[in-house]
Amino acid sequence: MRVLIIGGGGFIGQKIAKALAEKGTLNGKQITHLELADITAPPTVVAPFGVSHHAVDISDKAKCDALFQCQPDVVFHLAAIVSGQAEAEFDTGMRVNLAGTLNVFEAARALGTKPVVVFSSSCAVYGGEIPDQIEDWTTLNPQTSYGAQKAIGELLCTDYSRKGFIDGRAPRLPTITIRPGKPNAAASSFMSSIFREPLQGQTAVCPVQPDYAVWYLSPRKVVENLIKCAEIPAEKFGENRAFALPGRVATIGEMVEAMRKVAGDEPVNRIKWEPDPVILSIVMGWRPHINPQKALALGLTTDDSFEDNVRYFLEDDIQVPAT
Amino acid sequence: MRVLIIGGGGFIGQKIAKALAEKGTLNGKQITHLELADITAPPTVVAPFGVSHHAVDISDKAKCDALFQCQPDVVFHLAAIVSGQAEAEFDTGMRVNLAGTLNVFEAARALGTKPVVVFSSSCAVYGGEIPDQIEDWTTLNPQTSYGAQKAIGELLCTDYSRKGFIDGRAPRLPTITIRPGKPNAAASSFMSSIFREPLQGQTAVCPVQPDYAVWYLSPRKVVENLIKCAEIPAEKFGENRAFALPGRVATIGEMVEAMRKVAGDEPVNRIKWEPDPVILSIVMGWRPHINPQKALALGLTTDDSFEDNVRYFLEDDIQVPAT
Numbered sequence: 001m002r003v004l005i006i007g008g009g010g011f012i013g014q015k016i017a018k019a020l021a022e023k024g025t026l027n028g029k030q031i032t033h034l035e036l037a038d039i040t041a042p043p044t045v046v047a048p049f050g051v052s053h054h055a056v057d058i059s060d061k062a063k064c065d066a067l068f069q070c071q072p073d074v075v076f077h078l079a080a081i082v083s084g085q086a087e088a089e090f091d092t093g094m095r096v097n098l099a100g101t102l103n104v105f106e107a108a109r110a111l112g113t114k115p116v117v118v119f120s121s122s123c124a125v126y127g128g129e130i131p132d133q134i135e136d137w138t139t140l141n142p143q144t145s146y147g148a149q150k151a152i153g154e155l156l157c158t159d160y161s162r163k164g165f166i167d168g169r170a171p172r173l174p175t176i177t178i179r180p181g182k183p184n185a186a187a188s189s190f191m192s193s194i195f196r197e198p199l200q201g202q203t204a205v206c207p208v209q210p211d212y213a214v215w216y217l218s219p220r221k222v223v224e225n226l227i228k229c230a231e232i233p234a235e236k237f238g239e240n241r242a243f244a245l246p247g248r249v250a251t252i253g254e255m256v257e258a259m260r261k262v263a264g265d266e267p268v269n270r271i272k273w274e275p276d277p278v279i280l281s282i283v284m285g286w287r288p289h290i291n292p293q294k295a296l297a298l299g300l301t302t303d304d305s306f307e308d309n310v311r312y313f314l315e316d317d318i319q320v321p322a323t
Numbered sequence: 324m325r326v327l328i329i330g331g332g333g334f335i336g337q338k339i340a341k342a343l344a345e346k347g348t349l350n351g352k353q354i355t356h357l358e359l360a361d362i363t364a365p366p367t368v369v370a371p372f373g374v375s376h377h378a379v380d381i382s383d384k385a386k387c388d389a390l391f392q393c394q395p396d397v398v399f400h401l402a403a404i405v406s407g408q409a410e411a412e413f414d415t416g417m418r419v420n421l422a423g424t425l426n427v428f429e430a431a432r433a434l435g436t437k438p439v440v441v442f443s444s445s446c447a448v449y450g451g452e453i454p455d456q457i458e459d460w461t462t463l464n465p466q467t468s469y470g471a472q473k474a475i476g477e478l479l480c481t482d483y484s485r486k487g488f489i490d491g492r493a494p495r496l497p498t499i500t501i502r503p504g505k506p507n508a509a510a511s512s513f514m515s516s517i518f519r520e521p522l523q524g525q526t527a528v529c530p531v532q533p534d535y536a537v538w539y540l541s542p543r544k545v546v547e548n549l550i551k552c553a554e555i556p557a558e559k560f561g562e563n564r565a566f567a568l569p570g571r572v573a574t575i576g577e578m579v580e581a582m583r584k585v586a587g588d589e590p591v592n593r594i595k596w597e598p599d600p601v602i603l604s605i606v607m608g609w610r611p612h613i614n615p616q617k618a619l620a621l622g623l624t625t626d627d628s629f630e631d632n633v634r635y636f637l638e639d640d641i642q643v644p645a646t
């Protein structure tokens with residue numbers, strides 16, 4: 001069993017790599033080799049199997065084809081230009097998120113072995129002219145270029161699977177919080193930084209009002225769910241390979257109160273509330289009320305409370321001890 | 324006002340060209356020039372304005388860019404590899420329907436004038452895991468590559484419009500019947516030929532059962548609606564540029580009885596009923612129960628009865644007098 005993680009240097013890619021290294025198997029089969037690919041060669045992980053590192057820009061078709069000479073049985077395709085950057089740099093987003101994803105699916109198809117491909121879509125595909133309550137059959141009318149490019153990736157994932165070219169799975173990720181490390185170019189970056197920075201003793205700016213509602217999932221749960229997505233038998237996905245992952249809905253204000261319960265008043269007092277019109281223009285188009293029936297039926301799961309997300313961060317990811 | 328019709332040699336393209344030649348104006352403005360483009364130079368139309376003819380493969384980006392040197396104010400993008408062929412030749416469909424459509428949108432964007440682009444999507448975008456009754460907010464889970472490629476074109480049309488690159492409109496066409504001429508590679512080809520051939524004195528094969536239900540529209544009405552789509556003010560389309568055109572639902576059996584009412588028993592007796600598994604595998608995935616609320620609110624309309632469709636064919640398109 002050879003596993004390839006594209007975007008393997010990223011936040012979720014590194015966490016999946018570590019989880020696979022601990023688990024040693026995927027879908028009941030021994031992992032013999034892990035290939036980590038990213039735009040620059042990703043950091044390695046300590047593992048009971050061989051680990052290779054590839055610097056590959058997936059928007060370069062020839063390089064993407066060459067990467068697949070490693071003949072993966074399972075591919076996690078996580079590489080993406082995130083929402084804020086894809087909105088600011090339209091052509092970059094199209095090149096990586098659309099053409100790059102097509103290159104990945106084509107390279108996987110060319111193997112002729114119908115590899116499992118887990119494509120990380122996003123709840124940013126929702127928006128626009130839809131009812132408030134989102135069901136598995138609600139249309140995708142994204143109001144960002146990132147969302148449009150992810151929705152296109154989903155359609156390709158389902159069609160390539162229907163044709164028998166790949167065995168694709170396209171879970172729509174909720175906002176993952178609390179994300180470790182530094183703020184990034186995702187418009188949702190604040191949904192981690194207003195917890196992470198205060199828990200690490202720094203101040204952070206919240207660009208939305210406390211009543212802004214978020215559809216979220218913890219890093220632990222997203223890794224667990226993405227690995228499960230690679231293990232579920234193909235036939236269980238039916239005619240649509242894309243579906244919302246389970247998540248929870250809470251307002252930013254409720255999440256802040258959850259942090260207070262776990263970590264006290266001090267971190268909460270480090271949040272400054274300063275509405276930001278650019279971020280608002282993107283995130284106000286997202287929708288938090290999602291009913292992930294299909295994913296629940298597939299056995300995928302969510303967090304129990306945002307208190308847990310705060311605890312997971314303190315256990316797994318905190319980098320500077322809170323003062 | 325310069326108008327460009329891509330796919331201008333096709334069935335609908337030629338009919339739009341003739342309708343514009345008769346009308347002389349579009350959106351209240353004098354048409355000064357009509358550009359007809361297709362894979363081979365399209366037949367001309369007699370018109371009160373200049374008509375140019377272009378042989379352009381839209382999947383060739385440089386040629387597609389060069390075509391747009393004609394600086395159109397309004398573009399009808401009708402060029403496509405139809406359903407049956409796109410299913411049999413996956414790569415051809417991807418090249419023309421996906422890459423070609425992207426080339427058209429990019430060339431329109433490069434003008435910098437935000438031209439109106441009417442992109443003919445299709446009700447083949449519907450299918451898969453959706454409720455029987457289709458609303459404007461029902462998801463697109465197409466079960467053909469043609470449908471997937473059209474759904475991707477819609478997402479691009481909406482996003483390019485949202486970004487202000489083009490002023491796109493992406494109506495989903497019902498099955499257009501009764502289509503004149505010869506059978507084509509569309510899986511829906513029989514939905515015209517079982518009426519057209521008998522009305523022209525020939526036999527025809529019906530590959531589905533009489534209870535198969537179709538979402539249909541006449542050639543006259545689709546031309547009228549597509550022209551209206553170019554004339555409706557941009558702001559009326561809201562956040563989604565894609566929507567179902569109005570149509571009617573009837574079973575093949577009911578449509579055959581309508582033909583009997585207009586043209587007697589003889590044509591009906593020329594239909595042979597022979598189920599075809601390949602065609603069934605495609606068309607059984609389509610959905611006929613569509614509620615086109617948005618299109619109706621935009622002032623788009625449908626036929627009054629299939630009897631009218633038969634009459635329109637006899638008035639506009641019949642090529643060999645029925646015996």
Ligand SMILES: NC(=O)c1ccc[n+]([C@@H]2O[C@H](COP(=O)([O-])OP(=O)(O)OC[C@H]3O[C@@H](n4cnc5c(N)ncnc54)[C@H](O)[C@@H]3O)[C@@H](O)[C@H]2O)c1
Nearest residue numbers: 007009010011012039057058078079080120122173175176
């Ligand atoms: N974290 C979230 O909240 C969230 C939510 C929804 C969806 N997602 C999706 O999950 C995936 C992983 O997210 P993440 O949070 O780990 O993001 P991340 O930015 O940490 O990781 C993405 C990785 O993709 C790489 N990449 C970008 N362009 C590339 C290219 N051209 N070639 C090769 N690699 C390239 C980046 O270098 C980065 O390491 C992404 O597809 C993202 O869109 C994440």
Ligand SMILES: NC(=O)c1ccc[n+]([C@@H]2O[C@H](COP(=O)([O-])OP(=O)(O)OC[C@H]3O[C@@H](n4cnc5c(N)ncnc54)[C@H](O)[C@@H]3O)[C@@H](O)[C@H]2O)c1
Nearest residue numbers: 330332333334335362380381401402403443445496498499
């Ligand atoms: N007629 C229907 O029932 C129906 C239903 C739904 C959607 N549509 C859509 O409406 C549009 C017009 O349909 P039609 O019935 O007139 O089809 P048609 O096949 O008669 O016309 C399509 C035209 O596109 C041209 N074309 C194909 N590839 C091309 C390329 N690479 N470059 C340039 N031109 C190319 C063809 O030569 C043809 O003339 C199509 O986009 C079709 O998908 C039609």
